[in-house]
Amino acid sequence: MKEIVFAGGCFWGVEEYMSRIEGVLETSVGYANGHLEDPTYEKVCTGNTGHAEACVVKYDENVISLEELLKKFWEIIDPTIINRQGNDIGHQYRTGIYYINEQDLDTILKSKEEEGKKHSKPIVTDIEPLEVYYEAEEYHQKYLKKNPGGYCHIKL
Numbered sequence: 001m002k003e004i005v006f007a008g009g010c011f012w013g014v015e016e017y018m019s020r021i022e023g024v025l026e027t028s029v030g031y032a033n034g035h036l037e038d039p040t041y042e043k044v045c046t047g048n049t050g051h052a053e054a055c056v057v058k059y060d061e062n063v064i065s066l067e068e069l070l071k072k073f074w075e076i077i078d079p080t081i082i083n084r085q086g087n088d089i090g091h092q093y094r095t096g097i098y099y100i101n102e103q104d105l106d107t108i109l110k111s112k113e114e115e116g117k118k119h120s121k122p123i124v125t126d127i128e129p130l131e132v133y134y135e136a137e138e139y140h141q142k143y144l145k146k147n148p149g150g151y152c153h154i155k156l
Helices: 011-019 066-076 102-116
Strands: 001-009 024-032 052-059 095-099 125-130 133-135
Touching: 001 011, 001 066, 011 024, 011 066, 052 095, 052 133, 066 102, 102 125, 125 133
Parallel strands: 095 125
Antiparallel strands: 001 052, 001 095, 024 052, 024 133
């Protein structure tokens, strides 16, 4: 099993979308690559913590490759917009790919290059190692499964 962390606006939709992909074994949402220890949703929403709302994706690389997972991720975001996806605006809603395994970086950069050919503006999606991750509060986990009518900027 491998892991990657995606930030694509509100983490509810990213998690729900990723959870439906064959080969994805587990997802959870939380706060990535910020400077505040033990952040809460309320603190992250201030935009002052440096954290991005993010989704950890654990997947079986024998079923789905990282390349395919990245293609699916690029489909649900606009990688050319800074700090916004859909109606969600703020630093915590930036897009990002936070890798855990350094060996994944080449694949991620090649994927970004391919995605860049589809856009007239530059891609601004963070591509960084995962420095820190705090799991979000329980009520955010599997939120759209618990609340099927909940807000989502991603067409599911």
